[in-house]
Amino acid sequence: MIDRLFGDLTRAGLAALAAFVLLLLVLPGFATGYILSVTTIILYLAFVGQAWNLMLGFAGLLSIGHALFMGIGAYASAYLFARHGLPPIVGLIVGGGLAVAVGAAISALAFRFAIGGVYFALLTIAFAEFTRIMVDHARFLGGTEGLFLPVSAESRQGFDLFHLRGRPEMFYYVIMLLCLGAHALCRWLLTSRAGYYWRAVRDNPQAAEALGVNIFRYRMYAVMVSSGMAATAGVFYAFFYNNLFPEQIFSVERSIEMTLAPIVGGVGTLFGPIFGAFVLTPLGEVLTWAIEWLQHEEIIGKQVKVDGVKLLFWGIAVAAIVLLQPRGLWPWACKRLGLIRAPEDREEGR
Amino acid sequence: MSTLLDVAGVGKSFKGLRAVHDVSFQVSEKEIFALIGPNGAGKTTTFNLIAGAIRTDTGGIRFAGRDIVGLRPDQICDAGIGRTFQIVMPFPDLTVLENVMVGALHGETDVAAARRRALDCLALLELDTRRHVYAANLTLPDRKRLEVARALATRPRLLLLDEVMAGLRPTETDRMVAILKRLRAETGLTILLIEHVMRAVMALSDRVLVLHHGERIAEGTPEEVTADPAVLECYLGSAPV
Numbered sequence: 001m002i003d004r005l006f007g008d009l010t011r012a013g014l015a016a017l018a019a020f021v022l023l024l025l026v027l028p029g030f031a032t033g034y035i036l037s038v039t040t041i042i043l044y045l046a047f048v049g050q051a052w053n054l055m056l057g058f059a060g061l062l063s064i065g066h067a068l069f070m071g072i073g074a075y076a077s078a079y080l081f082a083r084h085g086l087p088p089i090v091g092l093i094v095g096g097g098l099a100v101a102v103g104a105a106i107s108a109l110a111f112r113f114a115i116g117g118v119y120f121a122l123l124t125i126a127f128a129e130f131t132r133i134m135v136d137h138a139r140f141l142g143g144t145e146g147l148f149l150p151v152s153a154e155s156r157q158g159f160d161l162f163h164l165r166g167r168p169e170m171f172y173y174v175i176m177l178l179c180l181g182a183h184a185l186c187r188w189l190l191t192s193r194a195g196y197y198w199r200a201v202r203d204n205p206q207a208a209e210a211l212g213v214n215i216f217r218y219r220m221y222a223v224m225v226s227s228g229m230a231a232t233a234g235v236f237y238a239f240f241y242n243n244l245f246p247e248q249i250f251s252v253e254r255s256i257e258m259t260l261a262p263i264v265g266g267v268g269t270l271f272g273p274i275f276g277a278f279v280l281t282p283l284g285e286v287l288t289w290a291i292e293w294l295q296h297e298e299i300i301g302k303q304v305k306v307d308g309v310k311l312l313f314w315g316i317a318v319a320a321i322v323l324l325q326p327r328g329l330w331p332w333a334c335k336r337l338g339l340i341r342a343p344e345d346r347e348e349g350r
Numbered sequence: 351m352s353t354l355l356d357v358a359g360v361g362k363s364f365k366g367l368r369a370v371h372d373v374s375f376q377v378s379e380k381e382i383f384a385l386i387g388p389n390g391a392g393k394t395t396t397f398n399l400i401a402g403a404i405r406t407d408t409g410g411i412r413f414a415g416r417d418i419v420g421l422r423p424d425q426i427c428d429a430g431i432g433r434t435f436q437i438v439m440p441f442p443d444l445t446v447l448e449n450v451m452v453g454a455l456h457g458e459t460d461v462a463a464a465r466r467r468a469l470d471c472l473a474l475l476e477l478d479t480r481r482h483v484y485a486a487n488l489t490l491p492d493r494k495r496l497e498v499a500r501a502l503a504t505r506p507r508l509l510l511l512d513e514v515m516a517g518l519r520p521t522e523t524d525r526m527v528a529i530l531k532r533l534r535a536e537t538g539l540t541i542l543l544i545e546h547v548m549r550a551v552m553a554l555s556d557r558v559l560v561l562h563h564g565e566r567i568a569e570g571t572p573e574e575v576t577a578d579p580a581v582l583e584c585y586l587g588s589a590p591v
């Protein structure tokens with residue numbers, strides 16, 4: 001089992017992965033509240049990035065509307081909790097099921113009519129957008145005024161996993177386990193029959209079909225797994241932030257935000273989305289400090305608006321990656337550090 | 351010998367251009383049957399009709415007694431027909447072994463078992479030393495062999511080979527011929543091939559069907575068809591003096 005899941009890693013790669021997991025486990029022991037919250041956001045982005053990467057990187061399906069699935073999970077669980085007092089596990093089942101069903105419906109529509117590539121991406125945007133408009137007008141979901149989850153100062157101190165009410169450390173551990181779980185799931189899927197079929201469909205659908213692959217079905221599986229994962233992230237998001245607004249949750253920006261970490265880290269790689277999140281978010285934070293410092297030192301006037309700087313930076317980062325390391329930073333780092341074994345070294349075992 | 355593939359009066363037009371017209375033939379079990387003809391004769395179209403890549407306008411196709419018209423390519427594969435592509439279609443970002451494993455996973459959910467089967471197929475096609483090379487980095491003759499190995503890995507009863515000898519050197523052609531003959535002897539595989547390399551057609555085929563302008567003009571043993579005046583005319587432009 002270990003060899004099947006981690007057979008692509010060298011000894012150094014395994015050690016690096018183990019060290020990474022260990023560091024994540026002990027981090028709350030010494031990290032400041034700020035570091036912990038940034039790391040929580042990083043892990044959230046790494047988790048949704050893996051969900052998105054499963055579709056594009058493994059199965060070759062580009063989604064720019066992943067906020068839809070994430071939002072369904074977020075709204076379903078928040079609604080059930082805030083209005084009916086049902087715990088997030090119920091929200092996860094309902095929201096996840098709904099997101100998977102919507103994913104299946106979109107895929108059925110797209111693949112039945114052979115809508116592929118960029119047109120599929122446009123379809124995902126369209127669904128996210130009109131869900132946003134629908135939620136805008138849905139009174140029971142709070143509409144444009146937003147949906148709020150009840151929190152008390154007392155509940156912020158607890159560790160109530162069942163209701164996802166508790167200290168920042170609890171949220172940190174939840175998203176860490178989700179992120180590592182997603183990584184294990186991706187490793188397992190990629191080394192299973194579905195993984196081989198996905199990569200075949202990605203590389204050449206016509207040849208895959210001739211080899212007996214039901215491309216309609218396997219594409220749909222990819223969308224379903226990915227949308228279920230995104231909905232799970234949505235449940236976490238809802239309980240972590242406690243407030244949901246349609247224009248925030250279902251915006252195209254949120255969908256694009258999910259694509260950045262995998263693009264920077266390496267689309268189609270297993271660890272790329274995680275690596276990308278750990279590179280991009282801290283850089284964004286450093287940028288924020290830098291601007292604050294510049295304003296503090298009055299090098300830039302305080303009246304200058306700098307809201308868009310992070311977005312601009314991310315745009316430049318993605319452009320630079322696409323131009324300089326189109327396969328992403330993670331494959332490049334692996335090569336430099338010798339973390340991944342060449343195919344010919346895998347079969348001998350360790 | 352019983353008939354495995356029965357093509358009865360199939361026809362296909364593309365925007366008024368008649369690519370295949372009223373073509374009929376039968377392939378028996380364990381037979382090696384060749385489809386030849388000049389460029390544009392409709393050979394690949396006939397192949398694509400059988401493989402389900404395109405749909406027939408007229409006529410019927412039966413495989414092992416079952417009507418297979420209208421089935422999708424993956425259903426055709428399920429029925430027991432494996433195919434190669436004339437313009438090779440490897441999965442470029444997968445290694446040679448992984449390419450063949452995709453084929454071997456047909457009807458097999460155990461990845462380790464598929465891997466063993468893929469290795470067997472690679473050994474048969476003498477590609478095992480290249481198994482860890484990414485398919486994007488293969489030479490053309492190796493890609494042709496990869497096509498055959500991948501199709502073979504799906505455990506077909508009938509193998510459709512579209513110009514797998516094109517671009518091979520004569521010694522390589524002879525090797526491929528030997529491999530295919532061995533396959534038939536050992537596994538009872540039936541083969542339908544399109545081929546321009548007459549050296550291979552003559553050495554391999556039990557029977558040959560000649561197509562010209564989408565129509566059947568001759569059928570028989572390799573010796574018979576190469577002596578047929580109509581065949582010589584379509585290849586050389588006029589009857590021999």
